[in-house]
Amino acid sequence: ALPEIRTLTLTYALAGADCIDVAADPAVIAAAKSGLDAAERIAKADQRSGYRRPWLMVSMSAGEDPHFRKAEFDPAICPKDCPRPCEKICPVEAIEFAADFAGVRRDCCYGCGRCLPVCPWGLIAAHSYPTPIDAVAQQVLSQVDALEIHTHVGEHAAFKDLWQTLQPWVGNLQIISISCPDGEGLINYLKDLQQIMKVPESAPGKDLKASAIALKTKSHHVIWQTDGRP
Numbered sequence: 571a572l573p574e575i576r577t578l579t580l581t582y583a584l585a586g587a588d589c590i591d592v593a594a595d596p597a598v599i600a601a602a603k604s605g606l607d608a609a610e611r612i613a614k615a616d617q618r619s620g621y622r623r624p625w626l627m628v629s630m631s632a633g634e635d636p637h638f639r640k641a642e643f644d645p646a647i648c649p650k651d652c653p654r655p656c657e658k659i660c661p662v663e664a665i666e667f668a669a670d671f672a673g674v675r676r677d678c679c680y681g682c683g684r685c686l687p688v689c690p691w692g693l694i695a696a697h698s699y700p701t702p703i704d705a706v707a708q709q710v711l712s713q714v715d716a717l718e719i720h721t722h723v724g725e726h727a728a729f730k731d732l733w734q735t736l737q738p739w740v741g742n743l744q745i746i747s748i749s750c751p752d753g754e755g756l757i758n759y760l761k762d763l764q765q766i767m768k769v770p771e772s773a774p775g776k777d778l779k780a781s782a783i784a785l786k787t788k789s790h791h792v793i794w795q796t797d798g799r800p
Contacts, residue, residue: 572601572662572680579605584612587624589745591718594628594710595638597662597680602626603713625744627716630703630736633728638701639681641665643694645672656685656694704735711739718747718795723759730766746792752799760794767792 575592579602582590592602606623613621641656645667648654657665664678665685686694711717717740721729740746748763750756 572597572682575601576605576608580609580612583609583624584621588622589625589627589716591627591629591716594630594706595680596709596713597678599626599628599710599713625715626713627718627745627747628710628714629718629720630706630732632719632721632732633725639683639696639698640676640679641674641681641683641685641694642697643673643689648693649691652690655688655690659684659688703732707736707739711736711743715743716745716747717743718749720749721763722751723753723755726759726762726766729763733766744791747795748792749795749797751797756796756799760796 575598579590579592583606590602590606592598603626606626610621610623641664643656648667654665654667657667660679661682661684662678662680664675664680666672666675681696683696686696717736719729719732746767748760750760
C-alpha cells in the first residue's frame with residue numbers, strides 16, 4: 571500500500587541507502603517522493619551532516635508492455651444496504667460513493683487488491699490495462715533519478731525499441747541499470763547492448779564478467795547487473 575511505500579522509503583533513506591527502486595507507477599512514485607521529502611526534513615532537523623538524499627529509481631522491462639492493474643465494479647448493482655467495506659479499506663480513498671461520483675477513481679487506484687476479498691457480494695474485479703511505454707516514460711522518467719531495464723539474452727530488437735522510446739528522457743538520469751539473468755551468450759549480448767546504447771567499452775584489463783560495472787557516459791552511469799553469474 572502507498573502509506574507503507576512512503577514509510578519504507580523514509581526508513582531506507584535515513585538508514586543510508588544510495589538508491590531506492592520502485593514500480594514505474596505515478597502513484598507509487600509520489601508516495602516514495604513523499605517519504606524522501608520527510609526523510610530530508612528529519613535529517614535536517616537532526617543536523618545529520620553526512621545525509622544525502624537517495625536517488626529514486628524505476629524499473630521497466632524490454633519486450634513487455636507495462637500493465638497497470640485497477641479495481642473495477644459497477645456501483646449501480648451494489649446493494650443499498652451494503653456497509654461498503656471496500657470504501658473503508660482502500661488506502662488511497664480511490665473508492666467513492668458520492669452524489670456526483672460512485673465507483674473507482676482510476677487515477678488514484680494502484681491495484682493493491684485489498685478491496686477484492688472484502689466485498690460481501692464479490693462484485694469487485696481487478697483488470698490490467700496495457701499502457702504504451704512512451705506514455706509511461708513521459709509520466710515517470712521526468713520525476714526520478716535512475717532507471718533499471720530488465721532484459722534477457724536475445725532480446726535485441728525489443729531492447730532497441732525500448733531504448734529509442736526512452737531517449738528523450740534518459741539524459742537527466744544519474745544511473746541506468748541493465749539487469750540480465752545469466753545464460754549462454756550473455757557477454758556477447760551485453761556487448762551488443764553497449765552498441766545500442768553507445769556506451770564506451772570497459773577499461774583495459776576489465777570485461778563484463780563482473781556482477782556490476784559502472785561506466786561513465788556523458789550524463790549518467792551504466793550498471794550491468796548480471797543476475798546469477800558468479
